[in-house]
Amino acid sequence: MRVVRVVGYHQNLKLEEAPEPEITSPLDVIVKIGAAGVCRTDIHILEGQWEDKANVKLPYTIGHENAGWVHAKGDGVTNVEVGDKVILHPLVTCGLCRACRFGDDVHCENSTFPGINVDGGYAEYLKTGARSVIKLDPSLEPSDVAALADAGLTAYHAVAKAARKLRPGNFCVIIGAGGLGHIGIQVMKAISGATLVVIDRNEAALKLAKDLGADHVVLGKEDGSFVKEVMDLTGGKGAEAIIDFVAEGGSTSTGVKMIRRAGDYYIVGYGENINVPTIDIISTEINFIGNLVGSYNDLAELMILAAQGKVKLHTSIYKLEDFQKAIDDLSAGKVRGRAILVP
Numbered sequence: 001m002r003v004v005r006v007v008g009y010h011q012n013l014k015l016e017e018a019p020e021p022e023i024t025s026p027l028d029v030i031v032k033i034g035a036a037g038v039c040r041t042d043i044h045i046l047e048g049q050w051e052d053k054a055n056v057k058l059p060y061t062i063g064h065e066n067a068g069w070v071h072a073k074g075d076g077v078t079n080v081e082v083g084d085k086v087i088l089h090p091l092v093t094c095g096l097c098r099a100c101r102f103g104d105d106v107h108c109e110n111s112t113f114p115g116i117n118v119d120g121g122y123a124e125y126l127k128t129g130a131r132s133v134i135k136l137d138p139s140l141e142p143s144d145v146a147a148l149a150d151a152g153l154t155a156y157h158a159v160a161k162a163a164r165k166l167r168p169g170n171f172c173v174i175i176g177a178g179g180l181g182h183i184g185i186q187v188m189k190a191i192s193g194a195t196l197v198v199i200d201r202n203e204a205a206l207k208l209a210k211d212l213g214a215d216h217v218v219l220g221k222e223d224g225s226f227v228k229e230v231m232d233l234t235g236g237k238g239a240e241a242i243i244d245f246v247a248e249g250g251s252t253s254t255g256v257k258m259i260r261r262a263g264d265y266y267i268v269g270y271g272e273n274i275n276v277p278t279i280d281i282i283s284t285e286i287n288f289i290g291n292l293v294g295s296y297n298d299l300a301e302l303m304i305l306a307a308q309g310k311v312k313l314h315t316s317i318y319k320l321e322d323f324q325k326a327i328d329d330l331s332a333g334k335v336r337g338r339a340i341l342v343p
C-alpha cells in the first residue's frame, strides 16, 4: 500500500510502498483510511520537536486524525463489523489500567498513538484497536469528520468540562476563534446556556464566531482594551470560565484579568508561562485547568453533535499523493478550515 512517511527530521515526508498492516491480536482492527487530517503537530514532528518524546523508529507513517471503514478485525472484536464507517480515537488504549477504568483514555499507562509513536493514517490502511473505533452516523462521511479526531476532540474536551459547571446567565469567554476555537464555539452553544463572549485579533474570525452563535464578539486589540470590554459585559465581575485556545503571545497574562472570583481558566493552547501572584490565587480561589486531547466518550459525544448538524468543520481536501502541498499550504497559513488527505 501507499504510505507517507517521516524518513528523517528536518526533511520532507516521502511517499513510499509498505506492506499492509495485519491482525496480530484478537482486539486489532484494521481500518481502510477514508480521510486523514493534516495537523500542525505533523509539522512539529518534522521539525524534530517530538523526537525525544515519541521515541519512534524511522521511517514511520504519520497522521493521527483518522476516519474510514473497518477492513478487517481480530476474533475478539464485537463492537464493529467489516465495512462499518468509523472515526478513530487517536490513542490505542489497554482498557485494563486505572486510567482506562475511569474512562480517562488519554492517561492510559499502556497506550500507543498512531501517527506519533506507531504507524498512522497518511496511508491506505491503519491498525488500531477495538476500544478506539466509534461508528459514524450514516449521514457523516470520513472526510467530514476525520479532523475532529484530534482538533475537534481537544476543543470538545475543554468546552464540555467548562459546560458541566456553567449555568445559564454565567459568562464564558473563548480566546481564539481559529481551528480549535471555531469548534469550541459550536460545542459551547450546543450544550450550554452560558453567555458566550469570543475574543480574537482577526476580524474575519470574529465574523465567523458571530455566525456560529457567539453572543458577543470582542476584537483582541494590542492595547488590551478588550479586557475592559469584557469586564463591562460582565457587570465588572469577569467571566465564570475562560477557555484559552491561544495561550501564547500574552493571551494568558491578559486573559487572567477577565476571570471572576472562584472562576476557572482552561488552558488549551500553549507556549506562554502563567505569572500570577499566589496570593491572588488563594484570595480569589481561581483555578487553572490543563486540557489534553479528550476521552473516547468525548469523541463519541462530539460525533452525536456532528450528526445533529450542530458542529461543522470546514475542510480542504487533498489527494494522499499531494501531501506536500497540504503541508506547505498549512505552513503558509493558506488552508481554509482543516486540510484533509484522502487516499
Ligand SMILES: [Zn+2]
Pocket: 039, 040, 041, 064, 065, 150, 151
Ligand atoms: Zn492533530
Ligand SMILES: [Zn+2]
Pocket: 093, 094, 095, 096, 097, 098, 099, 100, 107, 108, 109, 110, 111
Ligand atoms: Zn490503559
